[in-house]
Amino acid sequence: MVTTPILRASIRKPGSAGLVTTTAGNDLVHTLGIGRSGVVRTAIIRKVLAYNNTGGPVTLQFGTLDLAAAFVQYLPDLVALNAPPENSWLEEELPAVEFSPLGLAGALGRLGDIYLVASAALVLVQVEVEEYGF
């Protein structure tokens, strides 16, 4: 059977929060684009760069918030080693997890924006995302 691929247009951009300094709590790294009709884009993390000079390894967890504002982890833990060197994860190494809103109530819902929870404060993190939608 012949199938026809459907073009999914996308744009690449840095995380909208820019260079994030971790707080060991929920840190927003990217807010999904929102259209004039209220529809929200989705996004896949394509690159993570982290600089850790805290003195020891720091675990980075990427995910989103549920609609009760609790963190929901999407990617497995990434361990940022203490400097040097810097820590990077590229597109080939990252699963194409698509961050998307889910409009169910409370803990069943998902905000969709990309959050980071680090095991320690003061790690510098920047992500690159690919956004789909409009």
Next chain:
Amino acid sequence: MNFVDNLYSPGPITPICQIKEHLAIWSEQRWIGYQVDYIEPKPRSSAFVLDLIALAGVGVLAPNAAVAGQLIQALQVDSQEFSHLRWFVIDDIEGQLWQLSNMARFAGRGGQAGVNLFTPVYDPWLATTTFWILGGPGDKDARIGCTNISGAIIGQARMGFFGYTYRLSKEEAIHPNARYIPAQGR
């Protein structure tokens, strides 16, 4: 001869007629006849790339915030001129066009389309962004606004315009071979 060919057909922008050919342009509730004396290109250039945030003097644009339609003086034409333009955005915004002061363009009853970073992905030559500005009486100028659809605060909302300007002579009657142009749509 197909009178609508090249108005919005996909492909690179081209003049809609030759010099000394005839146009019928819808304006002031009627078709008005013109002969084209001269055609001048407006290639993509920095002169016709505008920053709506700077034009509106709003400093930055918050997520989902909008700049209301601004009169784009750079696109104004003289009374015997007719502009044929396509446009694109550079920043993660959605641009909207109004003409005749507040008449939404690219619009139907249910809403007004706009131009964003994805527009050239599906329409590489931007044919569906085509619009027209006829000089002369009435407010036919372009008013452009935009909405920040990026999800983040942005400091620039840039968009660019390119196309052709036609120098016209008004005719007493519409020439039988005139090409009919919608201009501002009414």
